[in-house]
Amino acid sequence: MMEKTVVIIKPDGVERALTGKILSRFENAGLKIVGLKMLKIDKKTAMRHYTEDLARRRGAHIRNVMIDYISAGPVVAAAIEGVDAIEVVRKLTGDTEPRAALPGTIRGDFSHVSYKHADGKKGPVKNVIHASSSSGDAKRELALWFDKGELNSYESVHDVHVF
Numbered sequence: 001m002m003e004k005t006v007v008i009i010k011p012d013g014v015e016r017a018l019t020g021k022i023l024s025r026f027e028n029a030g031l032k033i034v035g036l037k038m039l040k041i042d043k044k045t046a047m048r049h050y051t052e053d054l055a056r057r058r059g060a061h062i063r064n065v066m067i068d069y070i071s072a073g074p075v076v077a078a079a080i081e082g083v084d085a086i087e088v089v090r091k092l093t094g095d096t097e098p099r100a101a102l103p104g105t106i107r108g109d110f111s112h113v114s115y116k117h118a119d120g121k122k123g124p125v126k127n128v129i130h131a132s133s134s135s136g137d138a139k140r141e142l143a144l145w146f147d148k149g150e151l152n153s154y155e156s157v158h159d160v161h162v163f
């Protein structure tokens, strides 16, 4: 099924100058970038991104840490389209915990620390990117991060050789 999903290169990814390398992972797989921008979000927007659901799953402290972190510096937001894009982008992204993320995935190749390490510092797990984890989240995040006019439709070589 053709789907759109959202990838956010977090402040650590931007500051480590990994933006180009990360976006090329998705392009290499034949996924299509249909929206792209760099922006710095305020806390209110960060709270709409990291919702109560994160507090329920990981605890209120982690949610607060992540809200502070994702609003602390510029991020790059990408809307990515492809066949089963939500699942495929999560596969390319890798496990949430860098220590467990497999080589070949973005988090496995560009980060390595553990939950234990982050929790000892009472800080965020800096795992380079966010990727929507369900179709409900993808819909909500597309609307949160992009205006309708910022999502594009165009023919790329992928339409000839990939799809």
Ligand code: ADP
Binding pocket: 054, 057, 058, 062, 066, 095, 096, 115, 118, 119, 123, 124, 125, 126, 127, 130, 131, 133
């Ligand atoms: P994912 O980003 O893989 O969908 P979650 O939605 O569960 O994972 O968590 C959101 C983000 O919160 C993670 O990407 C990570 O940066 C951070 N995080 C999760 N667990 C912890 C933790 N124990 N300590 C610090 N940060 C965490």
